[in-house]
Amino acid sequence: MSAAAPAAAGTFDCRDAYVRAVEELAEGDDRIVAVVNDSVGSSKLGKFRDRFPARLINVGIAEQNMVGVGAGLANGGKIPFVSAASCFLSARALEQIKADCAYSQQNVKLCGISSGVAYGELGATHHSIEDIAWLRAIDKLTVIVPADPWETAAAVKAAAGHDGPVYIRISRMPVPALPRPEGATFAIGKAETLRDGGDVAIIANGTLVHRALDAAAALAAEGIAARVINMASVSPIDAEAIAAAAATGAIVTAEEGLAAGGLGGAVAEYCAEHHPVRVKRLGFPGFLPTGSPSWLMERYGLTAEGIAAAARDLVTAKSL
Amino acid sequence: MMGNPDMVDVAASADRRDSLAARAEFVRERANWMRRRLLKMIVDAGQGHPGGDLSSADIVACLYFDILRIDPKVPAAPGRDRFVLSKGHCTGVLYTALAGRGFFPEAELDTYLKPESRLNGHPNRTYLPGIETNTGPLGHGLPVGVGVAVAGQIDEAGYRVFVLTGDGELQEGSMWEAAMFAGHRGLGNLTVIVDRNRLQQGARTEETNALEPLADKWRAFGWDVVEVDGHDHAALLAAFDDAAAARARPRVIIANTFKGQGVSFMRDQAGWHHGVPNAEQYAQAMAELEAEMSR
Ligand SMILES: Cc1ncc(C[n+]2csc(CCOP(=O)(O)OP(=O)(O)O)c2C)c(N)n1
Ligand SMILES: [Mg+2]
Numbered sequence: 001m002s003a004a005a006p007a008a009a010g011t012f013d014c015r016d017a018y019v020r021a022v023e024e025l026a027e028g029d030d031r032i033v034a035v036v037n038d039s040v041g042s043s044k045l046g047k048f049r050d051r052f053p054a055r056l057i058n059v060g061i062a063e064q065n066m067v068g069v070g071a072g073l074a075n076g077g078k079i080p081f082v083s084a085a086s087c088f089l090s091a092r093a094l095e096q097i098k099a100d101c102a103y104s105q106q107n108v109k110l111c112g113i114s115s116g117v118a119y120g121e122l123g124a125t126h127h128s129i130e131d132i133a134w135l136r137a138i139d140k141l142t143v144i145v146p147a148d149p150w151e152t153a154a155a156v157k158a159a160a161g162h163d164g165p166v167y168i169r170i171s172r173m174p175v176p177a178l179p180r181p182e183g184a185t186f187a188i189g190k191a192e193t194l195r196d197g198g199d200v201a202i203i204a205n206g207t208l209v210h211r212a213l214d215a216a217a218a219l220a221a222e223g224i225a226a227r228v229i230n231m232a233s234v235s236p237i238d239a240e241a242i243a244a245a246a247a248t249g250a251i252v253t254a255e256e257g258l259a260a261g262g263l264g265g266a267v268a269e270y271c272a273e274h275h276p277v278r279v280k281r282l283g284f285p286g287f288l289p290t291g292s293p294s295w296l297m298e299r300y301g302l303t304a305e306g307i308a309a310a311a312r313d314l315v316t317a318k319s320l
Numbered sequence: 321m322m323g324n325p326d327m328v329d330v331a332a333s334a335d336r337r338d339s340l341a342a343r344a345e346f347v348r349e350r351a352n353w354m355r356r357r358l359l360k361m362i363v364d365a366g367q368g369h370p371g372g373d374l375s376s377a378d379i380v381a382c383l384y385f386d387i388l389r390i391d392p393k394v395p396a397a398p399g400r401d402r403f404v405l406s407k408g409h410c411t412g413v414l415y416t417a418l419a420g421r422g423f424f425p426e427a428e429l430d431t432y433l434k435p436e437s438r439l440n441g442h443p444n445r446t447y448l449p450g451i452e453t454n455t456g457p458l459g460h461g462l463p464v465g466v467g468v469a470v471a472g473q474i475d476e477a478g479y480r481v482f483v484l485t486g487d488g489e490l491q492e493g494s495m496w497e498a499a500m501f502a503g504h505r506g507l508g509n510l511t512v513i514v515d516r517n518r519l520q521q522g523a524r525t526e527e528t529n530a531l532e533p534l535a536d537k538w539r540a541f542g543w544d545v546v547e548v549d550g551h552d553h554a555a556l557l558a559a560f561d562d563a564a565a566a567r568a569r570p571r572v573i574i575a576n577t578f579k580g581q582g583v584s585f586m587r588d589q590a591g592w593h594h595g596v597p598n599a600e601q602y603a604q605a606m607a608e609l610e611a612e613m614s615r
Contacts, residue, residue: 038488038521038528060491060529061458061520088457121367121433122441125408125456291435299435 011174015044015113017149018170021156022081026052032160033057033073035082037066043083043113043170063088067096067110074106079160086112086169087119090131101165102141108166109159115145115169116207116256117284120293128169129284133261135167136235142166142188143235145255145263147209148178151232154186162188173207173256173293178230189233191241197225200252200311201245203267205231208254208282214304215311224315237266239274246275250314252282254307256297259283278317280310343386344553350420351381351553352613355582356606357419357429358412363602365433367441371579371592373412375517375550376484379575382556383482384417392422395449401479402452402468406461406495407486407515408442409594414451415439423450459492461485462512466498469510469570483512488520491529496541503542508567511560512543515550517579519590538572550575582609 026032026048033055034045040058049056057073059066063084070082082089089112090097101108112131119126135143142162146152152170159166166188178194194209195216204212209230216226227248229241245251251271253264264281271277284300297303301310338346354377362368384390388401405414411432419426424438431437438447442456453464465483472479489495502510516534518525525531535545544567548555559573579593580586583605586597597605 038491038523040522042521058522058528060525061488062491062493062529064493092457092459119441121365123444123456125442125454289435290433290437290440295435 012149012177013174014146014149014152014171017152018111018156019044019048021153023048023051025157025160026055029079029160030055031077031079033078033080035059035066035070035073035080037061037063037084037088039084039113042085043111045083063092064096067093067108068100070108070110071096071100071104071106074108079107079109081109081111083111083113085119085126086115086128086131087126090128090134090167094134097135097141097165097167098138102138105140105164107163110165110167111170112167113170114172116171116173117288117293117296118172120296121290123290124287127288129257130261131167131169132234132255132257132263133265136262136266140164141235142233144188144232145169145205145234146171146232147206147230148175150177150180151186155232158186158188169206171207171256175207176210178210178213186232189236189238191233191238192230193227193241193244194230195226195228197227198248199225200250200315201227201229201248202252202254202307202311203229203231203242203245203263204254204307205234205263207256208302208307211302211304212254212307215307218304218308219311222312224312226311231263231267234263234266237270239270242267242270243275246271246277249277249318250311251277251279252307252310252314253279254282254302256302257283259285278314280314282306282310340554340557343557347378347381347385347553347557349613350385351377352582352609354381354413354416354420356609357416359583359597359602359605361412361415361429361432362596364430366596367433367594368412368596369409369594370412370583370586370597371519371589371594372407372410372486372515372517374581374583374586375577375579376407376410376413376515377582378551378553379484379513379515379556379577380413380417382553382560384421386557387560388482389479390421390450392450395423399477399479402465402481404452404461404465404468404481404483405443405455406465406483407458407489408455408461411439411441411443414443418448418450421450424448458486458489459494462495463498465510465512466502466507469502469507470505472509473505473507479509481510483510485512485514486520487514487516487518487525487531488528490514490531490534499538499541499543502570506542506568507570510570512570512572514572514574515577516574517577519579519588519593521590521593523590535574542569544569544571545574546571547574547576550577551581582612584608
């Protein structure tokens with residue numbers, strides 16, 4: 001597919017945008033290296049390996065070592081992009097992320113591949129739905145959940161330009177390219193308001209953003225004006241954007257992760273303290289049954305319909 | 321002993337009073353059945369890890385259809401032998417073995433990976449009887465197996481603990497933490513089987529993060545080491561039998577295998593770590609396995 005081709009719904013695997021961005025960065029900066037755990041294929045880094053063989057460091061199936069090695073590479077002046085299935089990267093190497101990357105303030109870019117429930121049928125060990133709750137609790141670690149290929153590439157470049165540890169989710173669940181104004185920019189800590197509306201606000205990130213936009217369109221047809229905020233940057237979070245959302249009097253959060261502790265948790269915490277308002281958090285409840293990614297998303301209401309229904313309920317409750 | 325591939329004698333297990341050759345022949349048929357049945361599961365589900373399933377089918381068949389003292393009617397009996405699939409992605413061998421031994425109806429294999437199936441893509445002990453611990457992330461099964469063996473040591477229980485690991489899995493540090501502790505505790509009731517197929521997900525182990533000299537590593541950690549052809553049922557059974565003798569050290573059986581064993585185009589190919597044969601490939605695979613059975 002050429003870059004100019006119009007975006008069809010649900011056609012992009014963000015890993016492609018990710019590897020293109022890393023390769024571009026590597027062309028211009030020889031400090032860029034990739035670190036993997038037998039995950040060259042699942043990270044789509046085969047071409048990177050062929051182009052920059054000396055800069056692909058495969059430690060084998062050893063995630064704790066991988067993240068520690070990443071921190072050491074950063075100490076040695078490299079800019080490591082540590083790329084592994086986000087379930088193993090975030091869960092297995094959690095203490096390395098905390099101590100070696102965040103607490104030590106090493107310049108490591110942690111790329112969690114195939115995040116959320118992309119591994120569907122492989123089960124709870126392979127779902128990465130706790131990662132945002134765990135990682136946003138770590139001080140001085142930037143956490144980003146991009147929504148589409150453009151934002152994935154922009155986040156990767158912003159991470160490379162940011163001096164400090166960053167975790168980025170690299171989704172492989174197909175998503176459309178989001179409609180964006182000419183000259184749109186990405187900044188760590190800054191939310192993107194994709195649609196204005198004063199009746200209810202939907203704060204989403206990752207694969208839920210396009211679903212939130214579809215929900216807002218459906219709500220508009222019923223006369224409900226929904227504001228849609230893409231909160232890619234979970235840590236630091238954009239407090240002003242949450243305040244603006246709270247001003248509508250009702251907030252729905254939606255994410256491909258646990259309903260507790262992640263984006264929804266961050267929004268609810270902020271609102272409880274600064275802008276008390278009803279917040280409905282959409283996400284997964286915990287360990288999930290066997291099922292495909294799309295079946296799981298449907299089953300737990302992480303769809304445009306599910307978001308619209310939650311927003312409708314909150315708007316109705318407001319007028320009671 | 322060709323039989324209908326979809327029919328299984330519940331609780332069928334070799335009679336250990338038989339000669340080694342007779343036991344090996346019994347297990348050979350079961351392993352062949354497992355290979356055919358797990359390929360059907362993978363084809364039906366459209367997903368799976370055939371490479372590592374096929375490399376370990378002979379090992380798992382020896383355990384489930386001969387060695388393990390387990391009772392599908394009392395799956396949680398305290399004195400049972402334990403089997404831990406540390407390389408949890410190889411559910412094909414585990415589910416077919418459990419169904420073959422009657423832990424759940426064989427027809428349930430058809431639900432593999434379907435919504436809400438008990439047959440998840442990685443084993444879950446809260447879904448199915450006969451599973452000791454939930455694996456999937458590599459490097460977890462051995463520490464848990466060591467814990468079970470320590471409990472058996474404390475209680476002077478007679479059960480044995482068997483842990484099947486991948487060779488790539490041995491790159492995980494947790495495996496060596498557990499190995500060191502098992503050596504320290506002298507866990508004679510513990511047997512590890514390394515499925516030494518020399519391939520991991522993306523490439524050969526020795527090109528990725530070399531394991532050799534592997535036997536020396538285990539020996540240095542206080543283990544008794546035997547190396548066998550992991551597709552030779554008699555050799556495997558003998559290694560398992562011998563390990564039953566009272567020992568003061570844990571034993572590792574390095575089973576030299578081929579990923580994809582039994583299907584010519586999958587054999588020793590990294591590309592079949594995960595994947596699904598198309599209709600033509602499936603037909604060829606089944607024909608090859610049937611021919612092997614009637615040899
Ligand atoms: C902690 C962890 N990291 C990565 C993976 C992804 N993974 C699944 S199987 C596999 C390769 C395993 O190779 P090996 O242990 O040799 O198994 P086998 O060849 O028997 O299939 C990898 C890297 C995983 N399941 N768990
Ligand atoms: Mg292997």
